[in-house]
């Protein structure tokens with residue numbers, strides 16, 4: 001049975017174009033005008049924001065330390081070539097610590113949006129620590145070394161809810177490998193946690209806690225759960 005014709009069929013073949021021209025002429029529409037109102041290509045900068053989860057699509061970083069971090073990372077951004085958009089390179093990191101619902105994840109996504117709005121090319125990834133450990137666990141259907149490498153090397157990482165997963169030797173070791181690489185290469189990392197630094201030390205070991213305390217600026221939040229506050233209002 002023949003399933004394909006010998007001649008390749010192309011979209012927009014002469015017949016289609018002629019038919020379209022006839023339809024436009026019948027409606028008194030200039031074909032040139034149709035071309036000029038075509039949907040614009042999505043701007044590459046907007047494309048950087050499409051992976052932000054819907055809840056945080058409108059996030060605005062307004063914490064003074066988040067804004068200061070954006071400034072520093074933007075100043076350190078480097079253009080890979082003449083006329084190219086500046087890209088996030090090295091820079092400081094933040095440890096956003098506070099109670100459940102304080103607005104930590106909101107500030108983290110808000111900071112990424114702000115960088116993009118300032119015209120900086122931001123290659124970024126975001127994961128909760130618990131999701132990352134699940135991806136790295138032996139037996140998960142991912143190549144764990146590649147997964148760890150991609151989170152370790154991405155120029156900007158949101159590492160959400162550090163310390164929320166049960167502490168095990170595996171969790172401690174994988175966190176150490178991730179944080180150590182980002183520490184060594186001074187890659188900007190936005191860490192959020194519900195734990196105090198002392199509890200992080202108990203949870204993830206002294207190596208992780210020591211590196212975090214040097215590489216991050218601590219951002220404190222009002223001890224208010226905004227999720228419950230909103231319901232009560």
Ligand SMILES: Nc1ncnc2c1ncn2[C@@H]1O[C@H](COP(=O)(O)OP(=O)(O)OP(=O)(O)O)[C@@H](O)[C@H]1O
Pocket residue numbers: 055056062098099100101102103104105106107161192193194226227
């Ligand atoms: N500055 C803000 N303006 C408006 N809404 C906010 C702001 N900060 C946080 N929110 C909203 O409050 C809720 C809680 O914020 P978020 O998820 O960032 O908290 P969190 O500190 O990350 O909590 P958790 O520790 O449970 O992950 C969300 O619905 C978020 O959209």
Ligand SMILES: [Mg+2]
Pocket residue numbers: 104105106160161192
């Ligand atoms: Mg959060």
